[in-house]
Amino acid sequence: MCMKREFMFLTIIIPGPSAPKKSIDVYLRPLIDELKMLWxxxxxxYDVSLKQNFLMKAAVMWTINDFPAYGMLSGWMTMGKLACPVCMERSKAFSLAYSRKVSWFDCHRRFLPEDHEYRTCKKKFTKGKGETSTTPRRLTGEEVWERVRHLPSVEESKEDHSQGYGVEHHWTKRSIFWELPYWKTLLLPHNIDVMHTERNVFLNILYTVMDTKGKTKDTFKSRKDLEEYCMRGGLEVQQTENGNFLKPKAQYALTKQQRLSVCEWVSDLKLPDGYVSNLARCVDRSEAKLSGMKSHDCHREITSSLLMESKLHIMEENIPIILCKLEQIFPPSFFDSMEHLPIHLAYEARVRGPVQYRWMYPFERFIRTLKQKVTNKAHVEGSIAKAYLLEEMSTFASYYYPSDVPSRRTRVPRNDGEGSSENPPLSIFNHPGRSYGKCITSTLNDKEMEAGHLYILLNCPEVVPYINIYSDLLRELDLEINDEDLDKQISMRFPTWLKSYVLDSRNQIDDVLLKSLAWGPLKNVKKWRNYIINGYKFVTKSQNEGMSTTDYGVCVRCGENDSVDNDYYGMLIDIVELEYTGSPTKKVVLFQCDWRYPSYDPFILAQQAEQVHFSSYPEGQQSWLAVIKTKARNAIQFLGKNKPDDAYQDDDVQEMPTMVANDDLEEILVGIADEGEELPWNQMDLKDLEEDEEEIEYSTSSEEEEELIEEDGNSDSNME
Structure with a gap:
């Protein structure tokens, strides 16, 4: 509830074009005073449910912030060699000789078990260097307090740095949060934001593999740093016969044709509604690159709404291995602070729980909404405050509206199929679901009607005893009948037998439901093109044409076994509602699907459907489609007890080859497809060469006054 928009309060607007940095404590003073009073x-x-007053006390569990704001709130500067607020002065980050950037390369072997083979390897990481140091211990709140208690607060001193700053510590102040009596007892008072971390790690890998000009981490300076720190002869800058320098093409970088294939695949990729933004807008086919991807396009397993403690322990073991394997592939300049932070995410999830209660998504959306309220750009702060107060008043007033008056507070959640039903559920009938769009009254042909009626009978619990009776009769008539022939007989003759059996007065069957089922459904049916059920939005295949999403993939589970072999996959062709005669009303919604199987069995109950989407392969296996299952919105699914996959990758990494095909040779040279770059010797002063490289958000440098680049180009940290 606390993450919903109506319970978010805009308490402070900090004016100005830039972030307040450590001076944010001045603006937080009224908040801290009220928090102390609440504690x-x-x-x-007043408790509206009990209709009585009570004494309410409150405490801050943790702060939710991006990485620059982490430094503002905690007082630990999140830039430079000591940027990590967990490792602190025990960080092994260093400045690269040529790129002149801070690198966390070869800083993760210390997180491995002491007997791990990577610790003694002196060729695949920093050349000639092993790792003997232990994993840095997390400091408790009491230990951190002992370190900062002597530091001045922002209100007491305006000095930028205290003695030992940048070498022994990175404290810039004593945070105002330490005034809270309970702050030192919190296990994790500040959060490393998973949202921005996952995005930055993903983009670093994407831009480097796609060799995106201006954003790749694989540059000339990177290769010179590689030569300085690593033993990868195949990737070192080479001098040609004419005195120029050649940057060999890396094995991890795609060729132009491969990049075009990826761009075409991403451009054509469609996913279910609400699971990803429109990826086609991120594709630039003319330059064979991807750009403009948002945070919600880059999810990882740790963002699951259900976390198993055992799996989080395994994640803590796997993440250092994955980072070490990446260190064997990419150059040292690839590893900025964002590539280091994932090492701590699994522990934070294990202590705090699912990231949905700790990340910036709802607040980024809230800030975006506030920015959209600006109507007078000459008075931005006042425009936001006025619009926000108006919204708060209308939201408060909506609690006194009659229940039939629509408002944002009573709006049906997205993909919520628990719509109101005029008829109470009965067996498999009247199951809650929500149709929308145009409704068409139609009829089914005899073959479709028989198939739909048969499927309903076979899946109705009240009919199961009569299926058993009919099966016993068939076995008495033919002692050698096998299961396959028995199923054929049931499919062909059971509905007719059931009708005659139930309506025969000699059998004394008075069940109204059974008699209604025996008569069969009405001829007229209702059809829709859109239906929401089980947390999924389903759209027929014909209706889905031309859309940027794909919502017609259907999966139905057969049997109790969760094996993939027992799942059937198809495409939604039609949505049909059948109604049976008699009272009470009995309606059932069927999905008519194309299963691509030889037998004719097109229908399933709507409540049985799960959603999947089908994806083609970028290269090869063009006639095959990959099936990807999706999770229903706002649903928590049990993960089971299966151990997650190990951090797999072939440890026998081969030397990066310098040989390329003839048709790729031109792409290595400067000015052609930006695959490589060749410079004359007299222009190759690598240490002083200025490169205009666009840094990914929140990357760090050795210059502590470097401005941080925000995702939207502005500092969102100004709004609390």
């Missing part, structure tokens, strides 16, 4: 004295509050 010590409490506030009399």
């Amino acid at each position: 010590e004295d409490g506030v009399m509050t």
Whole structure:
């Protein structure tokens, strides 16, 4: 509830074009005073459910912030060699000789078990260097307090740095949060934001593999740093016969044709509604690159709404291995602070729980909404405040509206199929679901009607005893009948037998439901093109044409076994509602699907459907489609007890080859497809060469006054 928009409060707007940095404590003073009062004295509050007053006390569990704001709130500068607020001065980050950037290359072997083979390897990481140091221990709140208690607060001193800054510590102040009596007892008072971390790690890999000009981490300076720190002769800058320098093409970088194939695949890729933004807009086919991808396009397993403690322990073991394997592939300049932070995410998830209660997604959306309220750019802060107060008043007033008055507070959630039903559920009938769009009254042909009626009978619990009776009769008539022939007989003759059996007065069957089922459904049916059920939005294949999403993939599970072999996959062709005669009303929604199987069995119950989407392969296996299952929105699925896959990659990494095909040779040279670059010797002063490289958000440098680049180009940290 606390993450919903109506419970977010805009308490402070900090004016100005840039972030306040450590001076944010000045603006937080009123908030801290109220938090201290809430903890010590409490506030009399009215409980509307019990209709009585009570003394309410409150405490801050943790702060939710991006990485620059982490430094503002905690007082630990999140830039430079000591940027990591967990490793602190025990960080092994260093400045690269040529790129002149801070690198976390070869800083993760210390997180491996002491007997791990990577610790003794002196060729695949920093050349001639092993790793003997242990994993840095996390400091407790009491230990951190002992370190900062002597530091001045922002209100006490305006000095930028205290003695030992940048070498022994990175403290810029004593945070105002330490005034809270309970702050030192919190296990993790600040969060490393998973949202921005996952995005930056993904983009670093994407831009480097796609060799995106201006954003790749694989540059001339990177290769010179590689020569300085690593033993990868195949990737070192080479001098040609004419005195120029050649940057060999890396094995991890795609060729132009491969990049075009990826771009075409991403451009044509369609996913279910609400699971990803429109990826086609991120594709630039003319330059064979991807750009403009948002944070929600880059999810990882740790963002699951259900986390198993055992799996989080395995993640803590796997993440250092994955980072070490990446260190064997990419150059040292690839590893900025964002590539280091994932080492701590699994522990934070294990202590705090799912990231949905700790990341910046809802607040980034809230800030975006506030920015859209600006109507007077000459007075931005006042424009936001006025619009926000108006929205708060209308939201408060909506609690007194009659239940039939629509408002944002009572709006049906996205893909919520639990719509109101005029008829109470009965067996498999009247199952809650929500149709929308145009409704068409139609009829089914005899073959479709028989198939639909048969499927309903076979899946109705009240009919199961009569299926058993009919099966016993068939076995008595033919002692040698096998299961396959028995199923054929049931499919062909069971509905007719059931009707005659139930309506025969000699059998004394008075069940109204059975008699209604025996008569069969009405001839007229209702059809829709859109239906929401089980948290999924389903759209027929014909209706889905031309859309940027794909919502017609259907999966139905057969049997109790969760094996993939028991799942059937198809495409939704039609949505049909059948109604049976008699009282009470009995309606059932069927999905008519194309299963691509030889037998004719097109229908399933709508409540049985799960959603999948089908994806083609970028190269090869063009006649095959990959099936990807999706999770229903706002649903928590049990993960089971299966151990997750190990951090697999072939440890016997081969030397990066310098040989390329003839048709790729031109792409290595400067000015052609940006695959490589060749410079004359007299222009190759690598240490002083200025490169205009666009840094990915929140990357760090050795210059502590370097401005941080925000995702939207502005500092969102100004709004609290």
